[in-house]
Amino acid sequence: xxxxxxxxxxxxxxxxxxxxxxxxxxxxxxxxxxxxxxxxxxxxxxxxxxxxxxxxxxxxxxxxxxxxxxxxxxxxxxxxxxxxxxxxxxxxxxxxxxxxxxxxxxxxxxxxxxxxxxxxxxxxxxxxxxxxxxxxxxxxxxxxxxxxxxxxxxxxxxxxxxxxxxxxxxxxxxxxxxxxxxxxxxxxxxxxxxxxxxxxxxxxxxxxxxxxxxxxxxxxxxxxxxxxxxxxxxxxxxxxxxxxxxxxxxxxxxxxxxxxxxxxxxxxxxxxxxxxxxxxxxxxxxxxxxxxxxxxxxxxxxxxxxxxxxxxxxxxxxxxxxxxxxxxxxxxxxxxxxxxxxxxxxxxxxxxxxxxxxxxxxxxxxxxxxxxxxxxxxxxxxxxxxxxxxxxxxxxxxxxxxxxxxxxxxxxxxxxxxxxxxxxxxxxxxxxxxxxxxxxxxxxxxxxxxxxxxxxxxxxxxxxxxxxxxxxxxxxxxxxxxxxxxxxxxxxxxxxxxxxxxxxxxxxxxxxxxxxxxxxxxxxxxxxxxxxxxxxxxxxxxxxxxxxxxxxxxxxxxxxxxxxxxxxxxxxxxxxxxxxxxxxxxxxxxxxxxxxxxxxxxxxxxxxxxxxxxxxxxxxxxxxxxxxxxxxxxxxxxxxxxxxxxxxxxxxxxxxxxxxxxxxxxxxxxxxxxxxxxxxxxxxxxxxxxxxxxxxxxxxxxxxxxxxxxxxxxxxxxxxxxxxxxxxxxxxxxxxxxxxxxxxxxxxxxxxxxxxxxxxxxxxx
Numbered sequence: 001x002x003x004x005x006x007x008x009x010x011x012x013x014x015x016x017x018x019x020x021x022x023x024x025x026x027x028x029x030x031x032x033x034x035x036x037x038x039x040x041x042x043x044x045x046x047x048x049x050x051x052x053x054x055x056x057x058x059x060x061x062x063x064x065x066x067x068x069x070x071x072x073x074x075x076x077x078x079x080x081x082x083x084x085x086x087x088x089x090x091x092x093x094x095x096x097x098x099x100x101x102x103x104x105x106x107x108x109x110x111x112x113x114x115x116x117x118x119x120x121x122x123x124x125x126x127x128x129x130x131x132x133x134x135x136x137x138x139x140x141x142x143x144x145x146x147x148x149x150x151x152x153x154x155x156x157x158x159x160x161x162x163x164x165x166x167x168x169x170x171x172x173x174x175x176x177x178x179x180x181x182x183x184x185x186x187x188x189x190x191x192x193x194x195x196x197x198x199x200x201x202x203x204x205x206x207x208x209x210x211x212x213x214x215x216x217x218x219x220x221x222x223x224x225x226x227x228x229x230x231x232x233x234x235x236x237x238x239x240x241x242x243x244x245x246x247x248x249x250x251x252x253x254x255x256x257x258x259x260x261x262x263x264x265x266x267x268x269x270x271x272x273x274x275x276x277x278x279x280x281x282x283x284x285x286x287x288x289x290x291x292x293x294x295x296x297x298x299x300x301x302x303x304x305x306x307x308x309x310x311x312x313x314x315x316x317x318x319x320x321x322x323x324x325x326x327x328x329x330x331x332x333x334x335x336x337x338x339x340x341x342x343x344x345x346x347x348x349x350x351x352x353x354x355x356x357x358x359x360x361x362x363x364x365x366x367x368x369x370x371x372x373x374x375x376x377x378x379x380x381x382x383x384x385x386x387x388x389x390x391x392x393x394x395x396x397x398x399x400x401x402x403x404x405x406x407x408x409x410x411x412x413x414x415x416x417x418x419x420x421x422x423x424x425x426x427x428x429x430x431x432x433x434x435x436x437x438x439x440x441x442x443x444x445x446x447x448x449x450x451x452x453x454x455x456x457x458x459x460x461x462x463x464x465x466x467x468x469x470x471x472x473x474x475x476x477x478x479x480x481x482x483x484x485x486x487x488x489x490x491x492x493x494x495x496x497x498x499x500x501x502x503x504x505x506x507x508x509x510x511x512x513x514x515x516x517x518x519x520x521x522x523x524x525x526x527x528x529x530x531x532x533x534x535x536x537x538x539x540x541x542x543x544x545x546x547x548x549x550x551x552x553x554x555x556x557x558x559x560x561x562x563x564x565x566x567x568x569x570x571x572x573x574x575x576x577x578x579x580x581x582x583x584x585x586x587x588x589x590x591x592x593x594x595x596x597x598x599x600x601x602x603x604x605x606x607x608x609x610x611x612x613x614x615x616x617x618x619x620x621x622x623x624x625x626x627x628x629x630x631x632x633x634x635x636x637x638x639x640x641x642x643x644x645x646x647x648x649x650x651x652x653x654x655x656x657x658x659x660x661x662x663x664x665x666x667x668x669x670x671x672x673x674x675x676x677x678x679x680x681x682x683x684x685x686x687x688x689x690x691x692x693x694x695x696x697x698x699x700x701x702x703x704x705x706x707x708x709x710x711x712x713x714x715x716x717x718x719x720x721x722x723x724x725x726x727x728x729x730x731x732x733x734x735x736x737x738x739x740x741x742x743x744x745x746x747x748x749x750x751x752x753x754x755x756x757x758x759x760x761x762x763x764x765x
Contacts, residue, residue, distance in 0.1 A: 029062075029063075029064055029067070029087060031061050031062060031063045032061070032062055032090055033059065033060070033061055033062075033090065034056060034057070034058050034059060034060055034061075034062050034090060034091075034092060035058065035089075035090040035091060036058060036090070036091040036092075037051065037054070037056075037057075037058060037091070037092050037093075037094065038091060038092070038093045038094070039051075039093075039094045039096065040093060040094070040095045040096070041095050041096040041097055041098070042096060042098070043098050043168065043169050044098065044101060044168070044169070045079050045080075045096075045098055049077065049079065050074065050094055050096065053070070053073040053074050053076075053077055054070045054073065054074075054094070055069045055070055055073065056070065056092075062087075062092060067085050067092075070085065070094075071083055071085060074094070074096065078099070078132055078134070079098060079099060079132055080096045080097060080098055080099060081097045081098065081099045082096070082097040083095070083096050083097070084096075098132075098169060099132040099133055099134065100132070100133045100165070100169050100170055100171045101130060101131070101132055101133065101169065101170050101171070102127065102128065102129055102130065102131050102132075102133050102170070102171060102172075102173055103129065103166055103170040103171060103172055104129060104172045104173070105119060105122065105127065105128060105129060105172075105173050105174075105175075106172065106173070106174045106175070107174070107175050107177065108174065108175070108176045108177065109176055109177040109178055109179060110175075110177050110179070111179060112149065112152050112154060112179055113148060113152075117148075118145065118148070118175075121144055121145075121148060122141050122144060122145075125137060125140050125141060125144055126140075127141045127173065133163075133171055133173070138161050138163070138173065139161075141161070141175070142159045142161055142175070145157075145159045145175060145177065146159055149177075149179065151223070152182070152221070153182050153183045153184070153221035153222050153223070153262075154179050154180055154181075154182055154183070155180075155183045155255055155259040155260075156180030156181065156183070156258070156259040156260070157177060157178065157179050157180050158177070158178045158180070159175055159176070159177050160175070160176045161173065161174070161175055161176075162174040162175075162176065180259070181260055182221060183221070183222065183255060183259055183260055183261065183262050184209075184210060184220045184221065184260070184261065184262065185207060185208065185209050185210070185220045185221070185222055185262045185263075185264065186209060186261040186262065186263060187209065187263040187264070188202055188205065188207065188208070188209060188263075188264045188265075188266075189263070189264070189265045189266070190202065190234075190265075190266045190268060191265065191266070191267050191268070192249070192267050192268040192269055192270065193268055193270065194270060195238075195241075195243070195270055195273070196237075196238075201234055201237070204230070204233050204234055204237055205230040205233065205234070206219060206226050206229060206230055206233075207219060207220075207222065207223070207226050207227060207230055207264070208220055211690070212690075213689070213690055222253065222262045222264070227251065227253070227264065231248050231251065231266070234248070234266070234268070235247075235248060236306060236307070238268075238270065239304070239305075239306035240305045240306055240307050241273070241303055241305070242273040242274050242275065242303030242304045242305075243270055243271055243272075243273055243274075243304075244271070244272075244274045244304050244306075244334060244336060244343060245269075245271030245272060245336075245338075246268070246269070246270055246271050247268070247269050247271070248266060248267070248268050248269075249267040249268065249269050250267045251264065251265065251266050251267070252264070252265040252267075272338050272341050273303065273341055274303065274304040274336060274341050274342060274343040275301065275302065275303055275304070275341060275342055275343070276298055276299065276300050276301065276302055276303070276304050276342075276343055276344075276345055277300055277301075277342045277343065277344055278300055278344045278345070279296055279298050279300060279344075279345045279347070280344060280345070280346045280347070281293060281347050281349070282346060282347070282348045282349070283347075283348050283349035283350055284349065284350065284351055285349060286320075286323065286351060291319070292316060292319060292349075295312060295315040295316060295319060296312050296347075297311050297312050297315075298312055298345045304334075304343055304345075309332050309345065312347065313330045313332060313347070316328075316330045316347065316349060317330055317387075318387050318388070318391075320349075320351050320387075321385065321386070321387020321388070321390070322386060322387050322388045323351075323354070324354040324355060324356070324384040324385045324386065325351040325352060325353070325354055325355070325385075326354075326355040326385040326387075326410060326420050327352035327353060327355065327412075328349065328350065328351045328352055329349070329350045329352060330347060330348070330349045330350075331347075331348045331349075332345065332346070332347060332348075333346045333347075333348055334346065353417060353418055354384070354385070354418065355384075355385045355418045355419060355420050356382065356383060356384045356385055356418065356419060356420075357379060357380070357381055357382070357383060357384075357385055357419075357420055357421070357422055358381065358382070358413050358416075358419040358420065358421055359381055359421045359422070360374070360377060360379065360380075360381050360421075360422045360423075360424065361421065361422065361423040361424070362374065362423075362424050362426070363423055363424070363425045363426070364403075364425045364426040364427055364428065365426050365428065365459075366428055367428050367456070367459045368402055368403075368426070368428065368456060368459045368461070369459045369460060369461070372400070372402075372456075372459065372460065372461035373397055373400075373424065373426065375485055375490070376393060376396040376397045376400065377393040377396075377397075377424075378390075378392045378393045378396070378529070379393050379422065385420060390408055390422065392529055393408070393424070394406055394407070394408050394424070396529070397424065397426065399577070399582065400456075400461070401431070401455055401582055401583075402426075402428065402429065402431050402455065402456045402461075403426040403427055403428060403429060404427040404428070404429040405425075405426065405427040406424070406425070406426050406427075407424075407425050408422055408423070408424050408425075409422070409423045409425065410422055411423065431454060431455040431456040452465065452466045453465040453466075461484055461485065462481065462482065462483050462484070463480070463481060463482035463484075463494075464480070464481050465478075465479070465480045465481075466478070466479055466480075467480070475500070475501040475502075476498065476499075476500045476501075477498065477499045477500075478496060478497070478498040478499075479496070479497045479498070480494065480495070480496045480497075481494065481495050482494040482495075484524075486523070490526045491523055491524065491525050491526075492523065492524035492532075493521065493522070493523050493524075494521070494522045494523075494524070494536075495519070495520070495521050496519065496520045496521075496522075496538075497518075497519045498516075498517070498518055498519070498540075499515075499516070499517045500514075500515070500516040500517075501513055501514070501515055501516075502514040502516070502644065512544065512545060512546035512550040512554070513545050513546060514542055514543070514544055514545070514554075514644050515542070515543045515545055516540055516541065516542045516543070516644065517540065517541060518538060518539055518540025518541065519538060519539060519540075520536055520537065520538030520539075520540075520569075520571070521536050521537060521538070522534055522535070522536030522571060523535055523536060530576050530577060530578050531574065531575070531576045532574070532575045532576075533572075533573070533574050534571065534572065534573035534574070534575070534594075535570070535571065535572050535573070536570070536571045537568070537569070537570050537571070538567075538568070538569050538571070539566070539567070539568055539601075540566075540567050540569070541564055541565070541566050541567075542564070542565050542567070542642070542644050543563055543564045544557070544558045544563055544564075545563075551643075551667035551668075551671040551673050552667055552668055553643045553667055553673055554643055554673070557640065557642070557643050560640070561602050561603075565601070565602040565603060565642070566601035566602050566603075567598050567601045567602065567603045567642065568598065568599060568600035568601040569596045569597060569598050569599070570596070570597045570599055571594065571595065571596050571597070572594075572595045572597070573592065573593055573594040573595065574591075574592070574593045575590075575591070575592045575593075576589070576590070576591045576592075577590050578590065579613070579615065580615075583732055584697070584732060585613075585615045585623075585625070586615055586617045586623045587615050587616070587617050588614075588615055589612075589613065589614050589615075590611075590612070590613040590614075591610075591611065591612050591613075592609075592610070592611045593608070593609070593610050593611075594608065594609045594610075595607070595608045595609075596608070596645075598636070598642070603639065603642050604635065604636040604637040604638075604639045605633060605634065605635050605636055605639070605641050605642055605645060606633065606634055606636060607631070607632075607633040607645055608631065608632050608633070609629065609630070609631045609632075610629070610630045610631075611627070611628070611629045612626075612627070612628045612629075613625070613626065613627045613628075614626045621687070621688045622685070622686065622687055622688075623685075623686040624683070624684075624685050624686075625682075625683070625684045625685075625686065626681075626682070626683050627680075627681070627682040627683075627684075628680070628681045628682075629654075629678070629679075629680040629681075629707075630678070630679055630680075631647045631677065631678035631679075632676065632677055632678075633645060633646070633647065633676040633677070633712075634676060634712070635712075641676050641712055643673060643674075646664075646673060646674030646675055646676060646709075647664070647674050647675055647676065647677070647678035647709050648661040648663070648664065648672075648674040648678075648709065649661070649662075649663035649664055649674075649678055649680065649707055649708060649709040649722075650662040650663040650664075650722075650753075650755075651755060651758065652758055654680045654705070654707055655680065655705040655706065655707045655708075655722050655723070655724055656703065656705050656724055656726060656741055656743040656758055657705070657724030657725075657726060657743030657744060657745045657754065657755065657756055658722060658724065658745060658748075658752060658753065658754060658755060659752075659753035659754065659755040660755065661674065662752065662753040662755075663707070663708050663709050663722060663752070664678075664708065664709030664710065664711070665709070665710070665711040665714070666751060674709055675709040675710045675711040675712070675714070676710070676711060676712040677709065677710040677711075677712075677714070677716055678707070678708075678709045678710075679706075679707050679708060679716060679721070680705075680706075680707035681705070681706045681707055682703065682704075682705050682706075683703065683704045683705075684701045684702070684703045685701060685702050685703075686699045686700070686701045686730065687699065687700050687701070687702075688700070689729070697731065697732040698729075698730075698731050698732075699729075699730045699731075700727065700728070700729060700730075701727070701728050701729075701730055701739075702725070702726070702727050702728075703725065703726055703727070703728065703741065703743070704723070704724070704725045705723065705724050705725075705743070706721050706722070706723040706724075706747075707721065707722065708720050708721050708722050721747065722745065722747055722748055722749075722752065723745070723746050723747040724743045724744060724745045724746060724747075725743065725744060725746055726741050726742050726743030726744060726756075727741070727742060728740055728741030728742065729741075738759065739759060740758075740759040741757075741758055741759065742756055742757050743756055743758070744756065
């Protein structure tokens with residue numbers, strides 16, 4: 001006999017909710033004790049997932065409320081398209097219909113973005129391989145893709161989603177994109193300005209209506225972030241010229257119906273131009289009011305300048321921080337007389353309480369070891385907060401050159417009144433560096449130099465480098481390593497192993513060359529935050545090979561010492577580096593002195609060199625750089641100065657526009673052998689690259705170089721100086737700082753060799 005199964009209740013989720021709200025008795029089930037729970041319809045999901053979501057177990061008393069709660073919990077997992085609960089006697093049967101799982105996410109027509117960028121953006125909103133599919137999420141994915149394109153000024157981008165079912169309840173999701181054309185800024189208007197012309201204000205903005213370099217700078221593509229930055233630039237421009245009440249009343253951004261053209265209108269209210277009549281200090285200045293007053297940069301009698309106020313407030317805050325007052329507050333409260341156009345600058349200070357540092361944390365160093373960063377810190381844990389030491393710590397970490405960004409955040413310790421935690425956050429950057437240099441002339445053709453450097457080997461802070469030079473006159477192979485913390489107190493050790501082949505330039509040709517293998521070790525002892533003293537010792541052997549075309553000076557040296565001569569030089573040096581950046585300095589000074597003393601072997605000599613650099617920020621965008629270098633050498637103990645230790649001049653790093661190593665004394669055989677005295681002076685003016693705004697990674701520069709080399713028996717004279725001027729491009733490229741320059745000698749002599757076009761990667765001057 002066949003028995004027909006009778007189910008007492010087959011409610012859907014919607015019906016269960018309706019029953020819960022309406023209390024319709026037809027859906028009611030008498031409570032009963034569960035003997036079993038069955039799950040039907042599963043394909044990929046685990047039964048344990050279902051059992052874990054249900055609010056009842058075998059042996060519990062089943063009720064309508066528990067059934068409704070179970071439906072809500074199962075739908076809440078996001079795994080199921082439909083869920084039903086059926087009652088078979090004392091058994092609950094859970095029937096589920098799983099959502100399809102995304103097998104593959106594909107894109108077509110996407111040119112503006114890499115696929116990985118889009119995949120990550122969609123996964124963040126629930127669309128990704130192996131994830132349950134929901135049509136609502138697909139709609140959100142379309143909107144997210146459009147948002148990504150809006151950030152690139154592609155306002156006409158269209159996205160169509162195609163769902164393709166595959167076996168085992170899986171689907172492929174394809175996003176077909178028609179990117180359209182990039183919307184360009186066609187008009188920028190500034191209304192309400194009378195003190196300054198509209199063209200002047202537009203010229204301050206990074207957003208522009210287009211130019212010949214827009215393909216690189218993207219300045220004609222609208223960005224809300226860029227517009228906000230431009231508004232701040234305009235506001236700062238006015239407030240630094242006396243307009244204390246200046247405000248931007250509104251901005252309108254309109255897009256054409258075809259979504260290709262954008263117009264921007266900025267409405268400004270200039271207000272009154274103010275002159276500062278007095279600077280008044282109020283509050284607690286720790287009994288050092290005169291010290292604080294000396295930091296004031298606001299000048300009575302001059303137009304109000306917001307940047308001077310900001311600089312003064314910062315100087316006051318830093319001064320308080322140096323005394324341990326981490327929570328000091330300095331407020332600027334102007335007392336303005338609009339009718340007279342006068343303002344009293346009131347600086348109100350409250351030092352609050354003194355604090356000490358509980359803990360120093362390091363964040364963001366995925367590669368560099370903690371100890372490499374911490375050993376640069378001058379602010380110690382459990383010590384009084386010192387703003388000057390914290391700034392010095394940040395600057396020292398930044399000068400390591402291992403990070404794109406370095407910042408220090410201060411946070412109060414909860415539950416205390418006098419403790420703070422410091423967090424030094426860094427952003428790693430590649431520390432491997434490929435450097436190239438090249439020059440071209442009719443005599444030497446193409447000369448190349450290259451180096452491969454790793455500034456932070458295995459995150460240890462150590463340096464390892466390989467340098468190669470292939471020029472006709474100087475061929476070099478150098479392997480170097482530097483341990484900046486050879487000892488715990490910060491003494492550095494550098495080791496160089498080199499092999500040099502030198503062939504001085506000659507007008508008659510020749511087959512001779514100088515071969516110099518050697519090695520050196522040097523130690524650096526830090527004396528202050530900026531000063532380091534170096535000392536070391538080396539050993540090198542110089543061999544004069546060949547004889548055709550050999551300069552007379554080299555022949556004399558060979559007659560005295562033979563084909564090979566051994567030198568044991570001692571080196572002593574001092575360096576002070578106060579520049580704000582190594583790659584793109586805009587302010588600060590750098591000095592270096594190095595003395596090499598031949599004390600053993602076949603040679604006795606002294607070779608000294610002094611270098612001075614100074615950078616001045618003429619404005620936010622313009623920088624003037626100056627470099628001077630002086631060298632002097634002399635033989636000792638009655639022995640001649642080794643000719644292979646001569647200074648050279650001309651070309652990259654000295655006087656551009658002249659051939660490499662072509663300046664100085666010329667041997668009677670026509671060879672350029674260098675000299676024992678050298679002067680080199682360089683000046684560079686950096687200006688923004690047209691269309692690049694204030695981007696310091698890409699700049700134009702004009703330069704003026706001057707210098708020469710003299711022999712041991714010559715007296716340096718201004719009449720002998722060579723000089724050149726030129727222009728160039730400076731670019732912080734992915735493989736290092738690059739300079740391409742074209743120079744024209746303005747003071748030269750008939751025998752000089754000219755090399756107008758030169759480029760180099762990896763050095764400042």
